[in-house]
Each structure stands twice: as structure tokens, then as C-alpha cells.
Amino acid sequence: MASESEEDGSEGSRKKARYAQKYNTTWESDPEFKGWLRPSSKGQLFGFCSACHVHISVSHGKMEVRKHSASKKHKQNCTVVAKQPSVLDMPSVSGKKKLHESVQESEIRLAAFICEHDLPIRTVEHMPKLIQAICPDSAIAKELKCGRTKLTSIVNHVTGEESAAMLVTKLQESKFSLIVDESTDLSSTKHLCMVARTLIGDKVADCFLGLIPLQEATARALYDAVTIFFTDNHIPYKNNMIGFGADGANSMLGAHNSLSTLLKNDIPSLFVMKCICHSFALCASYACATLPRDVEDLARDVFSYFQCSPKRMGILKEFQSFVNVRPHKLLHPSQTRWLSLHMVVARLLEQYEALKLYFTGAVLDDRLLASENILQRLNNPFTKLYLQFLDFVLPIFNSLNLQMQSESPQVHTLHKSVLQSFKTLLECYLKDEYLQKTPISKVEYKDPRNFKELSCMYLGAKVGMSLCQEQALPLKDVQVFRQRCQIFLIEAVTQISKRFPFDGTVFQNLKVLDPLTVKSKSVASLVPLMASFPSLVTDQTLQDIDTEWRLLKNSDMVSSEMCDLNVTQFWVKVRDTKTGNNEPMYPHLSTFMLNLLCLPHSSATVERVFSSINRMKTKLRNRLSTKTISGLLHTKRMISNYNCDGFEIKKEMVKRMNSEMYKNKCEQKTAAETTAADDDEVED
16 A cells, blocks of 8 residues: 555656746747847847847747837837848848849949048959858849949949939939039149038038149139039029038139129129138248247257157157157147147147257267257247247137138137237237227237237236246346247237238127027018028018018027027927917018028138048059049048938949940940050059
8 A cells, every 4th residue: 555655646746847938939920029039049049139139038938028028128220120221231131122233332332431441442342252251141232243333333433423414403403512622632633622512401511523624723714614513413503502611712703803703693692601711821921930939949840850760759758758758659730630730739849849849969979960959949938938929829820720611600600709819819919998989990010009918918927926936037038028929919919900800790690500699689680691692582472581680589489499509400490380270470571581501601611521531542552543433432422411211322322333324335435445444553
């Protein structure tokens, strides 16, 4: 009996075998899991979430996968992945999409990648084989065939032409400003670069428009090149162009015979803007020329002394470590770089004590005349005083220069910013009571009767501290130092007053673009501003714009939160405001203001284009033609400005590749052109 009970007990205590659910591939087609659920590398009892990059145990069944999909982290990751675009994302080939079109789209993506990163076009000769080696099972990779000639054709006739066509279509319908400059590259090819400033979507953008080769840069040649370009592309520039910006070259902005005067003959109401960055750089340059030559010579000699000598740089680092300053290199003063002068001065002051110690030893060891001259200037206390004065005054120019290099609209802040810098310089040497009671346009800044005493001038905190500590300096030499600084300030304000019209009503009236001006209700009517831009108003819209302005400044929508928006976002918000009938509340006013935001404030954007060209056309890539450079620039603009609509653009480009026009253009490329292809070959 005992043995029987023991047998029954052993059988009852035996546990049931547990069933573990294995991963089921049919779950991947479930709409709830589709797109992110995959098999796991950990085994059949796990699934893998590609959105969260985690392994999910499925041993308890499908409920575990459903539980993960309901988590907050998973939902956030799925949203981010769905919104994140990438030029490298390649959709899988479905039954609806032909393999041929997928291959063409891949070639377009390849061309965009080459353009975006400024890679040599010859790189593409190896990339298809590399992709095929990496993805041997991909049908697209097997069919991918793209060499140097084909990629050049895609850049010139597909991506470049599509991007240019989109911009031309925009300019045919919208107001815009033209910003131009000319330059000669390393192959002695002179180009006229054109940039259009216009409203694209909800953003004011500077878009590369065209690159035109020139034989001469006379006013007539520039005018003919610009007008022929507009005529060939059917752009009604006489109606749609509202602004023109360029540097101060005589052929661009001369008073009698220049590109600006010829364009003004066609467009009498054209707003012409001389680049404020070029202007302020020249003002600083002219003012610095009034200081003793020793200061500039010191900066150049010190840079030249260390430029090509690793040994000297190594010894200098030891002195830098000894005086506890950062081991920074010395900088070279350049007349063609707007912001370099102050950086050179600041770096010299930073390394001043280390340099004095170094050249004290160098005079004894090297016994060179160059080191003796440098040490003599470094030991002169007035050399450091001049550097400290420049360290105070040059940021006044640079702060405005940096602001006006911005790609966002700044034309409404131009008058206020220049006036602020101008007054700051005047306050350094003119009597305070005279400045307070005299309008800025009537200030006699050269009259000695209005000057402060030399000892009362403000030359910067560092200069004041140094003069207090250096009591042994000869009084006569200190007076000469103060007089030279006074001459610097007088020359600076003279140059600024020559280049900027403080009594110009256009710049003063443009302050209405600022949201804070709208909130302040300080401007009763827009009639003075509309009178300066008759091409933007008509007899029918004149009263509507002014009425909407008066309604806006008295409305509740101009709150502190609205004023925190940038100027473009503010007027886009005004444009999108609706009435109770779901109609625009300020249609005419918002259109007028958004068009004004397209006015230029500098030509820095064209300088950026030339910098981009210098990265493309190098000594090793000196055969790049103007057409190929234009195609590369247009493609880069498309990638940056139209990233959100990239997939639709690619569909249009595939259509362009399949068109007869593209095929004919490729066939017209002769063997001679192929041999001398636009690439990175070196001329003999």
C-alpha cells in the first residue's frame, strides 16, 4: 500500500511541460506592428523593434509585443523616425515602382551626395562598384551604373536645371531683390554671381540664381549680362525686382554710369543698397591708417617671424606655458577679411608678455635685426596702449558687421544699428551737452570747439587703467597718444557719415517692420513708406494697407509673445490671421511687409557663394566649367532649401531624366568634351 501511494504522489507532483511561444513572421504584416517588428538575432523566442533598437521577449505570446507597442517611448521613437528625412534613405522596390526608376533615383541621390560634400566628380567612378560589393543581393545595386560623364550630365541637366527652374518659376510670380558681385577664380575666369532674395514658403531666403562668365566687368557688360539672363528666363524684372545690392565698386554702384544706375533707368523705384559690411570694413581701415605705422608693422612682423618655423613655435609654447596663457598661434592681418583686424589685435594682447620674454632671448641667441626691431616695439609702452585702444574701438565696427552678415532680414534694424555705433564713437571725444541738444544729422564732429579735453576722452577701460598705472610716462608723449586716438575717431565718424545717410527717410521708415514698433503705436500711417516703394502698392490697395496697419497696431494680437517672434515669423503670423468668416484679416498689409523683408542689407551671401566656388574649383580641379559649377551650386541650394519636399522633387527629376530633351543633351556631348570633362584633372 505504501509503495502504491508513493507512486501516486510522484505522478501528482510531476509539473506540466511549459509551452514557449516562438516568433511568428506573420506578425510583421499586422498593421499594428508593421514597419518596426523584425526577427531578433537573440533567437526564436525574441522579436526586434527597429524603432527602439531593443529585443522583445515573445515567449508569452503576442501580448508582449502589443504591450511594447503601447509604451510611451515606442510611440515617441516611431514619430521621430517617421519625420526624419535623409538623403540616404532608399525606398524598397515595390510592385508599383519600376526597377528602372529606382535606379535613376539612386543615381540622383548619388549626385546629390557628391555635390553636398564638395567631392571630386571622379569619386563616382568607384562608388557603384563599392555599393555592389557591400550590397551584392540588391537589385538596385546590380543595375547601378554611374560614371564621371553621367554624373556631370545629371548635375547639369537634371538636379541643377530642376532647382534653377523652380527658382525661376518663383521669381516669375513673386517680388525679389538681386544681389550681385564679380570675381576672378584661379583659372583667370571672371564670373558675375547673382543671388535672389525672395520669400520661399514662410522664410526669406537668399537663393543662388546664376553664374555668368564675363570678359570685362564694365557697367554696360554687367547690365547686358543681367538683363539677357532675365529675358532668356522670362523673368519680368522690371515689375518684380524691388531691390539691388552690391559692394562699393564703381562699376556696380557708381553715381553716373554703373549697373545700379542702368537698372534704375528701367526701374525708377528700385531700392539700391551698398553693402554695409564692405562699408564699415573700409571705415575701420581708413581710421586705422591714422595710427602710427609701428602697430601694424608689429603685427605683420611677428606673424612672419613664426610663420614657417616649427622650432620657434615650439620655444614660444614654452614661454606661453610659463606665463600661463593659452598656446594660440599668431594671426595675420588681412585687408580683405572684414573681421580679422580685431582678432589680430586681441591675440597680440593675449600673448604680449610671452612674446616679450621670447624676443628678449631671441635677440641674444639669434642676433637678427628682425627680432631686435620686434622687441623694441614690444618694450615701447605706447605700442600696448594703441593695441588696447584698438581692442576697445574695433568691436564697435565688428558687432555691426556680424549682425549684417546674417541671412535673416536686417534691413529694418540698419538705421538704428548704424546710429548706435555712430553715437558711441562721437561720445568718446565730443562734449556730452553738445551731443544731447544737437540732432545727429547736424553734429559738427570736426569742430574743435565741440571736443572734450584730451584728458577727458574715453579711450577704453584698459587704456584708462594702463595710464593710471604708468605714472612715469612722459606727459608730452601721452598727449600725442591721445591726439592720435582723437584723429582716429574723427576719421572713423567721417567715413561713416560719407557712406550712410542718417537723414534718409527710407531707412528710418523701414523700422515699422519691427514687431516692437507695431506694439508701440508710434507710427500713425504707412504713407511715407509706401511712397518710397510705389511698385508694391496700387491705387486700389493704398488705402487698404494703411487701414489694416491702423487696425493691427490697435488689435489685441500684438502681444509680448508675438513680439518675441523674429520679424519674418511675426508677419507670417499676421498673414495667417483669419476673420470670423475664415478670410484673411490683413491680406494687403502682410503682403506689403513680407515683400519689404526681401530687401537686401549686405552682399555677404554672394561672398559665401564665392567661398563655395573656391572649395569646388581648386588647383587639382581646375577644369570645372561655369555650367558645371552652376549645376553644383543649384543642387546644393536644392538640398538645403527644399529638404522637406525632397521626395516630390526627385520624382520630377526622374521624369526629367526620362525626357527626350535630357537624352538629346547627353548625346550632344562629343568625345572631345568627354575627354576634357568638367572634373578634377590638372592642366598641363
